[in-house]
Amino acid sequence: MEQHFDVIIIGGGAAGLTAGIYLSRAKMKTLILNDGTIGGQMILTHQIANYPGIENISGYELANNMKKQALSFGCQIKNSIKITDMNLTDYIKSITVNGKETYTANAVIIAAGGRSRMVGAPGEERLKGKGISYCATCDGDFFQDKEIIVVGGGNSALEEAVSLTKYASKVTIVHQFDHFQALSHYVDEAKANSKIDFIMESKITEFIGEEKLEAVKIQNQKSSETEIQKIDGVFIFIGYIPNTERFSGILELNKFNEIVVDNLMVTNIPGVFAAGDCVSKRYRQITTAVADGTIAALSASEYVNNIKITNSELATD
Amino acid sequence: MLRTNLPHLLSEKEHSELINNNENVMVCCGRMGPMCIPVYEIMEELQSEYPNVKFADMEFDIPDARVIRNLPEVRNFYGIPFVIYYKNGKVVKATSSIQTKEQITEILVNYLLKN
Numbered sequence A: 001m002e003q004h005f006d007v008i009i010i011g012g013g014a015a016g017l018t019a020g021i022y023l024s025r026a027k028m029k030t031l032i033l034n035d036g037t038i039g040g041q042m043i044l045t046h047q048i049a050n051y052p053g054i055e056n057i058s059g060y061e062l063a064n065n066m067k068k069q070a071l072s073f074g075c076q077i078k079n080s081i082k083i084t085d086m087n088l089t090d091y092i093k094s095i096t097v098n099g100k101e102t103y104t105a106n107a108v109i110i111a112a113g114g115r116s117r118m119v120g121a122p123g124e125e126r127l128k129g130k131g132i133s134y135c136a137t138c139d140g141d142f143f144q145d146k147e148i149i150v151v152g153g154g155n156s157a158l159e160e161a162v163s164l165t166k167y168a169s170k171v172t173i174v175h176q177f178d179h180f181q182a183l184s185h186y187v188d189e190a191k192a193n194s195k196i197d198f199i200m201e202s203k204i205t206e207f208i209g210e211e212k213l214e215a216v217k218i219q220n221q222k223s224s225e226t227e228i229q230k231i232d233g234v235f236i237f238i239g240y241i242p243n244t245e246r247f248s249g250i251l252e253l254n255k256f257n258e259i260v261v262d263n264l265m266v267t268n269i270p271g272v273f274a275a276g277d278c279v280s281k282r283y284r285q286i287t288t289a290v291a292d293g294t295i296a297a298l299s300a301s302e303y304v305n306n307i308k309i310t311n312s313e314l315a316t317d
Numbered sequence B: 001m002l003r004t005n006l007p008h009l010l011s012e013k014e015h016s017e018l019i020n021n022n023e024n025v026m027v028c029c030g031r032m033g034p035m036c037i038p039v040y041e042i043m044e045e046l047q048s049e050y051p052n053v054k055f056a057d058m059e060f061d062i063p064d065a066r067v068i069r070n071l072p073e074v075r076n077f078y079g080i081p082f083v084i085y086y087k088n089g090k091v092v093k094a095t096s097s098i099q100t101k102e103q104i105t106e107i108l109v110n111y112l113l114k115n
């Protein structure tokens, strides 16, 4: 049986939950469809200290507060679903989940966010949790007095490399370019730390180990020479990729696979809006996701109201 | 105590009672961090889908969690949560770090529920 909504939101992170709060508070019948844990990347953050008005909060708590707020206004949320079919181009949009339930809507907001980029070298998936980690605060204490590598050159990589020196005896930062993308104070702090070494213009091309990580193969990007380095652990912080594969060929994406929107979060398809980390923009923060979610909700609301007015005018003609 | 909606194992005794009195058990041993929370939430959802499996959590840092931390199966684990699957009191599978719902479901089906 089909169920019709004014707006369906794909993604339950900061952007999607904010859109859900605004729309359901405006009495729009709203459904959030989320394939992971509600809260998205917020859940990955131990302490958020830059959300205005809240001095310090865990990502888990902030996500739960947003979820409660959305539910309190009547927003419906379906978690851990898989979208199996989708028609966004028709006037009435339809989305099928788990191969069986179909939902229709006048408008759709895509707030699918992003996920950690993996190195993509052989051995990575198999040795995850067995020496390879993506979370310094979770797993740092397993590497007391051990030698580790941090992969990446952005703010997260350099900040986490410094924090991991609390445990590790030596931290080597492996970065693919000859310079860092991180802000200068993160770079200065890492360079000033006597436990930190640098291998620049290099990439890990293989993770080696049977039961646990034992070594990595590192390739110099200029000379193509490779060396095998024994290592106890590798922490990976090499940025995020947008969750937009599902929308490729349907929506206009830029060369980074981010959804192209205008300043009202309108995509190239009428009635389809996008918000948060999955759209083309420079800065990705909770505050910017929340702002995008607000704008997308207000734009979608106006779009749906216009449809309703047109439909009622047609009905009275 | 972990802030989840799962039954919490607070001692070695509770752990032993759970695994010995139930055929199929999944225990997630972790903290309230980004790699663990998604696993607890998946387990909360799976509770109703798999009534033949008992789901529980155990806080990684309590002394009694040594029943999990000292298992030979986790010797090479360097990432929380440590998730242990028991069949008739015996460990049949253990995983380290975050797992997806598909990965967890596959283990439940293939290691616990397939006869």
Ligand SMILES: Cc1cc2nc3c(=O)[nH]c(=O)nc-3n(C[C@H](O)[C@H](O)[C@H](O)COP(=O)(O)OP(=O)(O)OC[C@H]3O[C@@H](n4cnc5c(N)ncnc54)[C@H](O)[C@@H]3O)c2cc1C
Pocket: A010, A011, A012, A013, A014, A015, A016, A033, A034, A035, A036, A037, A038, A039, A040, A041, A042, A044, A045, A047, A048, A049, A050, A051, A083, A111, A112, A113, A114, A115, A243, A246, A275, A276, A277, A278, A284, A285, A286, A287, A289
């Ligand atoms: C480790 C880390 C620390 C950070 N620290 C901070 C910080 O301190 N302060 C700050 O402001 N920002 C921080 N950020 C950035 C911030 O978390 C993100 O910019 C923001 O949360 C993005 O929100 P979003 O809603 O756009 O996307 P996401 O949070 O990625 O949410 C997208 C949601 O959509 C779901 N989804 C994806 N595809 C589909 C699909 N096809 N169907 C259904 N659902 C789908 C996902 O499962 C997810 O739940 C941090 C990010 C990380 C990774």
